[in-house]
Amino acid sequence: MRINHFNSIQNNPYKKQVPPMKDNYVQTAYKKDEIQISDEAKKLLSSSKFEQDRTDKVNEIRHQVDNGTYKVNISKTAASIISYYNKA
Numbered sequence: 001m002r003i004n005h006f007n008s009i010q011n012n013p014y015k016k017q018v019p020p021m022k023d024n025y026v027q028t029a030y031k032k033d034e035i036q037i038s039d040e041a042k043k044l045l046s047s048s049k050f051e052q053d054r055t056d057k058v059n060e061i062r063h064q065v066d067n068g069t070y071k072v073n074i075s076k077t078a079a080s081i082i083s084y085y086n087k088a
Contacts, residue, residue, distance in 0.1 A: 037045075045051070064070035 061070060
């Protein structure tokens with residue numbers, strides 16, 4: 001049996017599937033990913049009461065931390081951790 005390594009490399013079927021790259025190849029032919037949000041969705045998002053409440057709460061906590069008056073509720077934190085691990 002004769003095995004010709006050089007010939008087997010030249011006849012690689014995978015090389016035939018890849019088109020040759022040209023110097024003037026422009027990558028703008030590929031379409032870029034994009035997302036579109038409707039005007040109605042933008043209105044719902046901007047007028048969200050939850051978002052405003054969350055922003056107010058974060059600002060209040062940030063102010064307390066800056067002033068050094070923020071207190072961690074240890075019991076509530078521990079209860080939250082225990083309930084989290086009891087679900088798993």
